[in-house]
Amino acid sequence: MKFYPTVNVLRNEKKELLKCLNSKNWSSFKGSLKESDYKNVLGLSSLSAGKLKDLEIRFLGGKYVRRLESNVAKQFKVKYCVSSNSATSCLHMALASLNVGPGDEVLVPSMSFNSTATSVLYVNAVPKFVEVKKDTFCIDPVDMKKKITNKTKAIIVVHLGGNSAEMDKILSISKKLKIPVIEDAAQAPGCRFKKKYLGTIGDIGILSLTETKNITSGEGGLLLTNNENYARRSRLVRNHGEGVILENLKKTDYENIIGMNYRLTELQSVIAIEQFARLKKVNMVRKKNSEYLINGLKKFNKILIPQKIENNTEYYPYILKFLWRGNHILNKKTLIKKLNMAGIPFTGGYERMMHENPIFSKMIAYKNGCPYFCSKNKKISKKYGKGTLPISERINKDFIWFKFIHPPNKKIQMDYIISNFKKILGDI
Ligand SMILES: Cc1ncc(COP(=O)(O)O)c(C=O)c1O
Structure with a gap:
């Protein structure tokens, strides 16, 4: 019996890809950003950015990147969609947007793919692992609540295998305590909870387009949010933001934003547009x-x-x-x-479960014990490894x-x- 892989090239993709190849704009991003762009462009909704001329504001990417973001924003009923080269990059962008940093803890279910937790290390914070429910395999709100401390700066929930986490209970706890929620919906594109798309219920959501997922552009990720500030900060992290940060910004505008190159190419965006349509x-x-x-x-x-x-x-x-x-x-x-x-x-x-991974169980990530034993994180109680x-x-x-x-x-x-x-x- 033959079992077929996910990737399946269709006619529309071939046609559009050829157009994009011939246009010779394979990634139209530019890393430069003018003061006026910072003020007027960074916070544009994805729908408005999608209406810009083809090469108008290159900090936000080329026409296919912006068309993809505009289509997904419409499809998922959300104001902002910020694409990147992977869901892992989107997790990093999300945590940086929320200004998570040294001295902060982030709650994460251990039952997930590694990057749900390693992304927390990228911002020099530490993850605190939470149990899942015995039958749904998604984060257990009871254990989650128990693990919240005054250092908890964010909660990442994972919609494992397309199943929704118990969002009502999670949000009632997180809203009361004013802790933002990131939904890792990498495995759940198009799934809904109470008619709302997973990834659009919390403060920020992320989707993956890597090759094993429900739809794919080879690699790729999407960050979804209705919050203008998070969209601005994510757009900065994605595109060398720190390299163009302007002198007269407030510290809080650029604190904890290390600009990366997380840009999705035009070629991948062409494929992703067709995949979302399907x-x-x-x-x-x-x-x-x-x-x-x-x-x-x-x-x-x-x-x-x-x-x-x-x-x-x-x-x-x-x-x-x-x-x-x-x-x-x-x-x-x-x-x-x-x-x-x-x-x-x-x-x-x-x-193995994430908490058993040596990067956590041995608490070795960066040199000199960082981030586990670095200054502000020293006081955080950390417990990892088998049996926890x-x-x-x-x-x-x-x-x-x-x-x-x-x-x-x-x-x-x-x-x-x-x-x-x-x-x-x-x-x-
Ligand atoms: C739950 C979950 N989060 C994050 C990721 C990372 O996705 P990407 O490979 O696009 O970085 C995956 C991918 O396997 C995943 O399953």
């Missing part, structure tokens, strides 16, 4: 395949437990996640091996994942998986 269609196939597969495996649902979807969530899965609780019948490693031998690419969860988050560790130990639910995979692939599970597990 998002709904692609997501519907993911939903259909995964529902069919879960239903076909229902017979085993005492030992093969699918991720519980949070109430009020419109869910389009990224990687299908199950807990394998059938070790008394067949251990997880053997099950995966048997499936793989039949040509079915199931895998076994994260290599037993719920997340147990879930990861039991995880089995399947990712090929995207088009052009369809019923025939799902039927093949179901029949192989039946063959392997027999009549239990």
Whole structure:
């Protein structure tokens, strides 16, 4: 049985890409910024920036970058969309926008991809890891609340696998304490909670366009916000902002903004525009395949437990996640091996949880113990490593994942998986 990868080149992409190639503007960004631009341009909504002439304000990128941002802002019903070369860059831009820095803690669920937490180190703050809920695998608001201190400067929630975190509870806690929330929606483009797109409910949201994700431009990321100040600061970080910071700005305008080159190219933007136009269609196939597969495996649902979807969530899965609780019948490693031998690419969860990663467990990031033991961070209580988050560790130990639910995979692939599970597990 053949399982197909996510990347699939279509006619529109080829046509537009060729136009862009021939235009010879492959990245129209310029790093220079005039005082008048700072005042009048940096805070322009993405819709207004999309209406500028092709090469008018190059600090905000070329026509395809701005068209992408304008389209996504419209599609996701948000004022600002700031693209970059990855979701990781967007996480950094988000934390810098919120002015997170030395002496600050950021709450992060350990169950995620590494950069959700390493991005906190980029701004010299430290992450504090939080447990996830046993059934939804998204951040547990109860543990989150317990871990808030007067040093907590931001909370990152992760909408794992397309499932929504419990946003009502999270926001009721964070709003009361005035702690901003970043939504890492890298794995959840187009998913909604109470009809609002994930990534647009908190203060800042981020999406990923890396090659494994629901839609892709090879690499790429998008930051979403309704806050003008966060949009300005993100746009500065993305494009060498510190190199052009103007003498007479207030300190708070440029504090904690180290300008990078996080710019998305015009070529990638062309692809991303077409991919977003197709998002709904692609997501519907993911939903259909995964529902069919879960239903076909229902017979085993005492030992093969699918991720519980949070109430009020419109869910389009990224990687299908199950807990394998059938070790008394067949251990997880053997099950995966048997499936793989039949040509079915199931895998076994994260290599390790983030809090077990040596960059945290050994507290070694920058030289001289920074940021963990640098001046202001010295007083922060930090506890990392195996055993500190037993719920997340147990879930990861039991995880089995399947990712090929995207088009052009369809019923025939799902039927093949179901029949192989039946063959392997027999009549239990
Ligand atoms: C939850 C989560 N956050 C962040 C990222 C980073 O995305 P990117 O590869 O675009 O930097 C990923 C990518 O795998 C992810 O799954």
